[in-house]
Amino acid sequence: MYPFLKGHGTENDFVLLPDPDGTVHGALTPERVRALCDRRAGIGADGVLRVVRTAAIGADGAGQDAEWFMDYRNADGSVSEMCGNGVRVFGRHLAEQGLADPSAPVPVATRAGVKVLTFAGGAADGEITVDMGRPAVLGDTKVAVGERTWPALHVDMGNPHAVAFVDDLAEAGPLLDAPTHDPAVYPAGVNVEFVVRRGAGHVAMRVHERGSGETRSCGTGACAVMVATALADDAPRGTTYRVDLPGGTLRISWTADDRILMTGPAVVVAAGTTAL
Numbered sequence: 381m382y383p384f385l386k387g388h389g390t391e392n393d394f395v396l397l398p399d400p401d402g403t404v405h406g407a408l409t410p411e412r413v414r415a416l417c418d419r420r421a422g423i424g425a426d427g428v429l430r431v432v433r434t435a436a437i438g439a440d441g442a443g444q445d446a447e448w449f450m451d452y453r454n455a456d457g458s459v460s461e462m463c464g465n466g467v468r469v470f471g472r473h474l475a476e477q478g479l480a481d482p483s484a485p486v487p488v489a490t491r492a493g494v495k496v497l498t499f500a501g502g503a504a505d506g507e508i509t510v511d512m513g514r515p516a517v518l519g520d521t522k523v524a525v526g527e528r529t530w531p532a533l534h535v536d537m538g539n540p541h542a543v544a545f546v547d548d549l550a551e552a553g554p555l556l557d558a559p560t561h562d563p564a565v566y567p568a569g570v571n572v573e574f575v576v577r578r579g580a581g582h583v584a585m586r587v588h589e590r591g592s593g594e595t596r597s598c599g600t601g602a603c604a605v606m607v608a609t610a611l612a613d614d615a616p617r618g619t620t621y622r623v624d625l626p627g628g629t630l631r632i633s634w635t636a637d638d639r640i641l642m643t644g645p646a647v648v649v650a651a652g653t654t655a656l
């Protein structure tokens with residue numbers, strides 16, 4: 381039996397696997413991740429967060445000045461560089477377990493570098509702000525669902541995104557399959573966001589995540605959406621956008637020194653053991 385916890389950030393949900401020294405869950409195969417994330421035969425989640433000391437992770441953690449490393453896997457077992465909602469849940473878990481001090485900034489190492497978390501309201505409640513680092517705006521692209529194609533902006537938040545503005549969030553249909561994209565632009569696949577404007581500094585979005593399908597929220601996706609919207613608006617740095625997702629709301633700003641700050645909730649809702 382293996383220890384696990386379950387948590388979510390704006391209903392983007394995760395199985396957390398405590399593995400401080402990399403000895404418990406070292407053999408985290410894609411099959412095992414798929415079994416854990418299975419919503420009928422497993423615990424059910426959009427992804428898995430393995431909680432491991434950076435010193436125990438090997439090359440992925442090399443040179444990162446943070447005690448803890450977030451080893452993120454999508455529900456299909458694939459590895460991703462970064463998860464914005466996941467890193468808040470990861471931080472909540474560290475704080476609740478006394479593994480990090482929430483009264484000070486908490487650095488977390490990821491495959492996309494160190495992200496620094498700031499807690500409002502202490503360990504038990506309150507929102508968490510993540511310094512997501514610099515966005516990379518990589519130019520125009522397009523995405524398609526069936527016969528329909530939309531222009532999109534390629535934004536990299538440590539992981540790849542295509543942001544498409546639409547008139548109505550329903551226009552992309554049920555998103556049962558992944559939107560198609562240019563494999564030359566996204567050789568490792570892409571997370572696709574569809575966005576509508578709700579008012580000044582306010583958008584709503586839905587997302588099809590690489591490796592997990594349509595989810596109720598995506599933190600890196602919301603940051604990519606904010607970047608695309610701020611550029612389209614020619615918004616001054618420091619403007620905060622409200623980004624509504626099916627699972628909740630995130631608040632995102634782009635600082636004068638070119639960093640994206642994302643603020644939102646994170647909760648751990650269960651703990652137990654699993655045979656998976």
Ligand SMILES: N[C@@H](CCC[C@H](N)C(=O)O)C(=O)O
Nearest residue numbers: 460463464465539598599600
């Ligand atoms: N839900 C996450 C992103 C998870 C990884 C993504 N599916 C990918 O493959 O890059 C978030 O909150 O950012």
